[in-house]
Amino acid sequence: MKPEPIWFRPPPPPSRPPAAPARPAAPPVEVSIDGQRATVPGGATILDACRARGVDVPTLCFLPTLTPVNVCRVCVVEVIGSRALVPACSRRVEPGMAIQTESERVRVSRRMVLELLASSVDLSTAPGLHDMMARYGARPERYGRPAAPAAAGERDRREPGHHEAPVGERAETVAQPVKIDNDLYMRDYSKCVLCYKCVEACGVDAQNTFAIAVAGRGFDARISTEADVPLPDSACVYCGNCIGVCPTGALMFKREHDMRAAGTWDESKQRTTDTICPYCGVGCTLSLHVQDNRIVKVTSPADVSITSGHLCIKGRFGFTFVEPPGKDSD
Amino acid sequence: MFAVDPRRTSSVRWAELWAALDVGTDIALANAIGREIIAAGLEHREFIENATTGFDDYRRTVEPYTLAYAERESGVPAATIRTMAHEYARARRAMICWTLGITEHHNAVDNVLALVNLALLTGHVGRYGSGLNPLRGQNNVQGGGDMGALPDRLSGFQHVENDEFRAKFERAWGVTVPPERGWHLSQMFEAMERGDLRALYVIGENPLQSEADQNHARHLLEGLDFVVAQDLFLTKTAELAHVVLPASAAWCESEGTVTNSERRVQRVRKAIEAPAGARGDLEILFELARRMGRDWGRPDAETIWNEVRRLSPMHAGMSYARLEKHGGLQWPCYDEEHPGEMFLHSRLWERPLHGPRVGFAPVEHDPPVDKLDDEFPLRLTTGRRLEEYNTGVQTSGYHSPLRRGESLDVSPEDADRYGLREGEVVRVRSRRGAVEVPIRRDDGLRPGLTFMTLHFPDDVATNLLTIDATDPKSGTAEFKATAICIERLGV
Numbered sequence: 165m166k167p168e169p170i171w172f173r174p175p176p177p178p179s180r181p182p183a184a185p186a187r188p189a190a191p192p193v194e195v196s197i198d199g200q201r202a203t204v205p206g207g208a209t210i211l212d213a214c215r216a217r218g219v220d221v222p223t224l225c226f227l228p229t230l231t232p233v234n235v236c237r238v239c240v241v242e243v244i245g246s247r248a249l250v251p252a253c254s255r256r257v258e259p260g261m262a263i264q265t266e267s268e269r270v271r272v273s274r275r276m277v278l279e280l281l282a283s284s285v286d287l288s289t290a291p292g293l294h295d296m297m298a299r300y301g302a303r304p305e306r307y308g309r310p311a312a313p314a315a316a317g318e319r320d321r322r323e324p325g326h327h328e329a330p331v332g333e334r335a336e337t338v339a340q341p342v343k344i345d346n347d348l349y350m351r352d353y354s355k356c357v358l359c360y361k362c363v364e365a366c367g368v369d370a371q372n373t374f375a376i377a378v379a380g381r382g383f384d385a386r387i388s389t390e391a392d393v394p395l396p397d398s399a400c401v402y403c404g405n406c407i408g409v410c411p412t413g414a415l416m417f418k419r420e421h422d423m424r425a426a427g428t429w430d431e432s433k434q435r436t437t438d439t440i441c442p443y444c445g446v447g448c449t450l451s452l453h454v455q456d457n458r459i460v461k462v463t464s465p466a467d468v469s470i471t472s473g474h475l476c477i478k479g480r481f482g483f484t485f486v487e488p489p490g491k492d493s494d
Numbered sequence: 495m496f497a498v499d500p501r502r503t504s505s506v507r508w509a510e511l512w513a514a515l516d517v518g519t520d521i522a523l524a525n526a527i528g529r530e531i532i533a534a535g536l537e538h539r540e541f542i543e544n545a546t547t548g549f550d551d552y553r554r555t556v557e558p559y560t561l562a563y564a565e566r567e568s569g570v571p572a573a574t575i576r577t578m579a580h581e582y583a584r585a586r587r588a589m590i591c592w593t594l595g596i597t598e599h600h601n602a603v604d605n606v607l608a609l610v611n612l613a614l615l616t617g618h619v620g621r622y623g624s625g626l627n628p629l630r631g632q633n634n635v636q637g638g639g640d641m642g643a644l645p646d647r648l649s650g651f652q653h654v655e656n657d658e659f660r661a662k663f664e665r666a667w668g669v670t671v672p673p674e675r676g677w678h679l680s681q682m683f684e685a686m687e688r689g690d691l692r693a694l695y696v697i698g699e700n701p702l703q704s705e706a707d708q709n710h711a712r713h714l715l716e717g718l719d720f721v722v723a724q725d726l727f728l729t730k731t732a733e734l735a736h737v738v739l740p741a742s743a744a745w746c747e748s749e750g751t752v753t754n755s756e757r758r759v760q761r762v763r764k765a766i767e768a769p770a771g772a773r774g775d776l777e778i779l780f781e782l783a784r785r786m787g788r789d790w791g792r793p794d795a796e797t798i799w800n801e802v803r804r805l806s807p808m809h810a811g812m813s814y815a816r817l818e819k820h821g822g823l824q825w826p827c828y829d830e831e832h833p834g835e836m837f838l839h840s841r842l843w844e845r846p847l848h849g850p851r852v853g854f855a856p857v858e859h860d861p862p863v864d865k866l867d868d869e870f871p872l873r874l875t876t877g878r879r880l881e882e883y884n885t886g887v888q889t890s891g892y893h894s895p896l897r898r899g900e901s902l903d904v905s906p907e908d909a910d911r912y913g914l915r916e917g918e919v920v921r922v923r924s925r926r927g928a929v930e931v932p933i934r935r936d937d938g939l940r941p942g943l944t945f946m947t948l949h950f951p952d953d954v955a956t957n958l959l960t961i962d963a964t965d966p967k968s969g970t971a972e973f974k975a976t977a978i979c980i981e982r983l984g985v
Binding site for chain 2 (some may be wrong): 172173174175176177178179181182183184185346347348372395396400401402435437438439440441442443444445446447449452454457458459468469470476477478481482483484485486487488489
C-alpha cells in the first residue's frame with residue numbers, strides 16, 4: 165500500500181505559536197517634563213516621552229513613519245543646561261534631563277518659526293498649522309504685505325547669492341504657479357514649507373526612488389526633480405507616497421485639485437472606508453475617500469504594519485476601473 | 495540580497511549580487527548550490543538528522559551538479575554560485591522569495607521543490623526571519639486556494655479524497671461531495687479538447703486572453719456548448735459567452751475577506767454602490783442556487799465566513815470582530831485566543847520533533863520545452879510592469895504617465911546584430927503564432943533574451959506566441975520560456 169502523502173492531512177500545530185524573538189529593552193530613564201518627574205523607556209525621544217504623558221508638543225516635519233530630519237524647528241523644547249533649544253522629535257532622553265516644553269523661550273521660538281512660514285507660504289490647505297499659529301499667537305502680517313509671486317520656473321532657476329536687496333514693507337514669499345505635468349498629481353510649491361517629508365518618503369524611508377531632493381540654498385531652497393525636469397521625465401514612479409505625507413496640500417491628487425478648483429470638493433460629504441487593494445498579494449489597506457458614490461482620494465493608514473501609510477501607483481491611482489467610462493474628469 | 499533573474503530588474507539594482515541565469519535553468523542552479531553547501535560541509539546536520547528524511551537521496555541526486563556544470567547550463571559564473579551557496583548556508587537568518595519566474599514553467603513544482611530542498615539543507619525554515627515565501631501576485635490568490643477553489647481541496651486545504659474531511663463537509667452541507675479530485679485549469683482545456691468538458695462557468699477571469707497559446711485557447715472556448723461569464727467587464731471571454739452575469743467589484747462594492755501573501759486574512763468592505771444591474775458574487779451564486787431549487791438563505795459575507803470557521807480548523811479563531819481588532823490575522827488560527835502564526839513550520843525545531851518529518855524531494859534539471867534552434871534563436875520571457883496588471887482589464891482605465899504600451903524588449907547587442915531601430919515595428923514569430931510589435935532596447939537584457947508583457951492583449955496578443963506546455967502537478971503553463979524569431983517588416 166502506498167503511504168498517505170503528507171498533504172492529505174495537515175501537520176500538527178507547534179506546541180506554542182511562533183513569535184518574534186524578544187528584544188532586550190534599554191533600562192528606563194528618569195527625567196523631568198515641565199517640572200513633573202517621569203520614568204520613560206531608554207532610547208525614547210523627548211517627543212515619545214512627552215506624548216506618552218499627554219504633553220502636547222507640536223510637530224510639522226515629524227512623522228512616526230519617517231526618519232526625523234530636524235528642519236522645521238516647531239517641536240523644539242528647552243533642556244535645562246543646553247545652550248540651544250533641542251528638537252524633541254529626534255533628541256533622545258538622557259538620565260536627569262530637565263525638559264521645558266512651553267517656556268517663554270520655546271514659545272517665542274515657535275511663534276517666530278510659524279510667522280516666518282506663514283508670511284512666505286500659502287497655508288490655506290494646511291488646517292493643522294492654523295491651530296498652531298493661534299496657540300502661539302503668530303502674527304505673520306507683521307512681516308509686511310506678500311511680495312509678488314515668482315513667474316513659472318523662476319524660483320527653480322535661482323542661484324545662490326542672486327538676491328535683490330530686501331524691501332522692508334514686503335514679505336518675500338515662495339508664491340509661484342502650480343506645476344501640473346501629469347494626470348495623477350500636481351505640485352503647488354506656493355504651499356511648500358520644506359519639511360522634507362516628501363523627500364524622505366521618496367527616498368530611504370519608503371520608496372527608494374530618489375526622484376526628488378532639496379535644491380538651492382537659503383530662501384531659494386526648494387523641492388526639485390533631478391535638473392528640474394517635469395515628473396514624466398524624472399525617476400518618479402507615481403506611488404504618491406509624497407502626497408501621503410505632505411502636511412500642507414502642496415502635493416495633491418489631481419482629482420482633489422480639480423474638484424477644489426471647481427468648488428465641488430466637500431469633505432463634509434466624504435466618507436472613508438478601509439478595504440484591501442485589488443491588485444497584488446501584499447494586501448495593502450486602502451482608505452477610500454468617497455464623495456457622492458465616487459472615490460475621490462485613496463490613502464492608507466500610517467499605523468497599518470503592512471503599509472505604514474505607503475502605497476504604489478496601482479493602489480493609489482488604479483481605482484478608476486470601478487467608475488463609469490468617460491466620467492473620469494482627470 | 496541576492497537576485498536570481500534573467501533580467502536586470504529594478505530589484506536587481508538593490509541586490510548585493512545578481513545571478514543572471516538563463517531562462518529555465520533554476521534547478522541546475524539550485525542543485526549546484528545544494529551540492530556546494532554539502533561539499534563545503536555547511537549543511538545544518540542537526541536539523542537534517544532530527545526533522546527531515548531523504549537527505550542521502552538528495553545528496554546523491556545533486557552530486558553531478560558541479561559548479562562547472564551549473565555554469566555551463568545556467569550561464570551563472572561558478573564563483574557567483576559558490577558565493578551564494580556559502581553566504582546562504584552561513585547566514586543567521588535567510589529566506590527565499592520567489593514569484594512566477596519559478597512557477598510559470600513546465601516543471602513549476604520541481605522548481606519549487608529545488609528551493610524547498612535548500613531551506614531544509616540549511617535549516618532556514620520554521621524560524622523567525624527565515625523561510626520560503628512565494629510572493630503572491632493577486633490580492634486573493636492565497637485566499638482562493640485556502641477557501642478550496644482548487645480541484646482537490648475543500649476549505650482549509652482539506653483534501654477531498656480524505657473520507658473523514660469529506661464526511662465533515664457532507665454533514666454540514668447535507669449533500670454528497672464528489673469523492674475524487676476535479677480538473678485544474680489546464681486539465682479543463684485538455685478535457686475541452688477531448689470533448690469531455692462541454693460547458694464552462696468563468697468567474698472573474700479572462701482566459702481567452704490570459705491562457706498560453708491563445709489561438710488554441712480561443713478555438714477550444716469557441717467549441718463549447720455553453721459558456722457563462724461572471725465579471726465586472728465585458729471581457730473578450732465574456733464577449734464569447736452565452737450568458738454574462740454582471741458582477742460588482744469585490745474589493746469596494748461588497749463585503750468579505752481576502753488573504754495576502756503572508757496568510758493574513760483581511761477584511762474588504764463596501765465603500766461605493768455598484769452600478770445598476772451589477773450584483774455581488776455571493777448574491778449571484780445564491781440566486782443561481784435558488785433557481786436550481788436550493789434556498790441558501792440570505793447572501794451575507796459574515797455568515798458564510800462563520801461557516802468557513804466551523805469547517806476549516808485553521809480559520810476557526812478568526813471572527814470578524816477579531817479581524818477588525820487585529821487588522822487581520824494570519825492562519826492557522828485555531829481558536830479565539832490564538833494569535834495566528836507569524837511564520838510556519840516552527841514545530842520542526844521542537845525536540846523531540848513534534849509531528850512527522852519533512853522529506854527532501856530530489857529533482858532533476860529539465861530545460862524549457864520550447865527549444866531554441868536556428869529558426870527560433872531568441873528566448874522570449876514574459877512578465878509584468880509596475881503600473882500595469884495582467885491583461886489590463888483593471889489598469890487600462892487610469893492615466894499612468896509610465897504607460898508606454900507593448901514592446902518587444904531586446905538587448906542592445908541583439909538590436910545591433912539585427913539592425914533594429916528603437917520603435918521599429920517587427921513581426922515576432924514563435925512555433926505557434928506571430929504578432930507585430932515595436933522594438934525597445936533594454937540594457938537590462940542580456941544577448942539572446944527578449945521580454946514582453948501580457949498587459950495590452952487587444953493591441954499585441956503576446957499569448958499567441960507562448961506555449962501551453964504545462965506542469966503536470968500545478969497545471970501552470972510555461973509562459974516564461976518561448977522560442978521566437980524576429981522578422982523585419984518591409985525590408
